[in-house]
Amino acid sequence: MDKLTKIFFTFLIIIPLVLGYPGTTLAESDKKQTKIQIILELKKEITELGSKPVKRGIRANNKFIAILEEQLEELKEEKKKEDDLKLATDKRIKELEAEIKDKYGETPVTESQKEVDEDEEVKVLIKQKEELEKKEAERIKKDEAEKKAKEEKEKAEKAKEEKEQKRAETIARVKKEIYFLGGTPILEFEVESDDQYIEALRKQIEDLEIKKAAEEKEIRESIPEWFVKMPQSSDLTIYVRGTDISDDLQLSIDLATNAALRSLGKKLETRLNSKAKETVKQAGIGSNKASKSEFNRISSIVVKEVTISGWEIHETKMVTQENGDYRSFILLKYPIGKALKAYKEEIDKSPGLKGRLTLIKNTDAYKELEKAVAQYSGS
Secondary structure, three states, X not given: OOHHHHHHHHHHHHHHHHHHHHHHHHHHHHHHHHXXXXXXXXXXXXXXXXXXXXXXXXXXXXXXXXXHHHHHHHHHHHHHHHHHHHHHHHHHHHHHHHHHHHOOOOOOHHHHOOOOOHHHHHHHHHXXXXXXXXXHHHXXXXXXXXXXXXXXXXXXXXXXXXXXXXXXXXXXXXXXXXXXXXXXXXXXXXXXXXXXXXXXXHHXXXXXXXXXXXXXXXXXXXXOHHHHOOOOOOOOEEEEEEEEEEOOHHHHHHHHHHHHHHHHHHHHHHHHHHHHHHHHHHHOOOOOHHHHHHHHHHHHXXXXXXXXXXXXXXXXXXXXXXXXXXXXXXXXXXXXXXXXXXXXXXXXXXXXXXXXXHHXXXXXXXXXXXXXXXXXHOO
């Protein structure tokens, strides 16, 4: 190979080498510039997170970047913890405020405060809640005590009412027995205490029973024979008796007469009602309530008239008691025909039976009534 050829090949080798040096230097410069930019951005982030970047010292870029990245990561973790803590604190504050409002109906104290530390807010709210819980517990305790006191009061009042009711029932029962024995119960103010009143009434019953026994013995000894074995009543005549006692002779007679008349009224009412039922049945108007009611009304009218007039004294006797009172015995006689006549007249003129009078008159019961009235009237 000649000298010229060697120079040519050498030139070919050197030119690329010479041309390659500037490119390599530029790449290294760019790389260095990028690392510096990374360092600046890391420092900026660290500063924004409220901290100071560590000092570089004599550290190389790669080493310094690694340190800054580690510092930034630690700051981010701390920031996340702070954010999480703030969220939890805010949530706790809202929960406490909501509970204070909804459960206790109070205004949270934090609403009237300006820019208070969140931890302090939580403490204040917790304290307020504890105070409200204490008040609520005291209120519940007070309500329970009042409820218990009310229940005990109601229980005592109920027991008192039951006792008074039982006492009143006992008094009423004892008084009824006294009236039955013909006495008049003593008044409550005549006795010193409530407890003694019932005993006083019972003592009164004992005295009345003794008196009643003595009177009955006296009555048995003074009862006339005709009073014990009075005449038998018939289809034409009713006999009734009565007896009573009074410190006034005439009053004892009147009371005995009234007793006999009450007995007469009951007996006549029974007979008339029996005839009314038979008449209604035979006339085929048993299902008519108005007719039944009218017959009952007529019976009442006749019975009332009978107790006023038409009867006569058949026997009478007055006896003087040991204590000066008078007992009268009386036997009354009453012609049934008189009552039947009044009964027939009331039926015949009754406006309520006018439309059914033909049916009634065609019954055997009415015809028997006519026959009895005619016999009584002598026609």
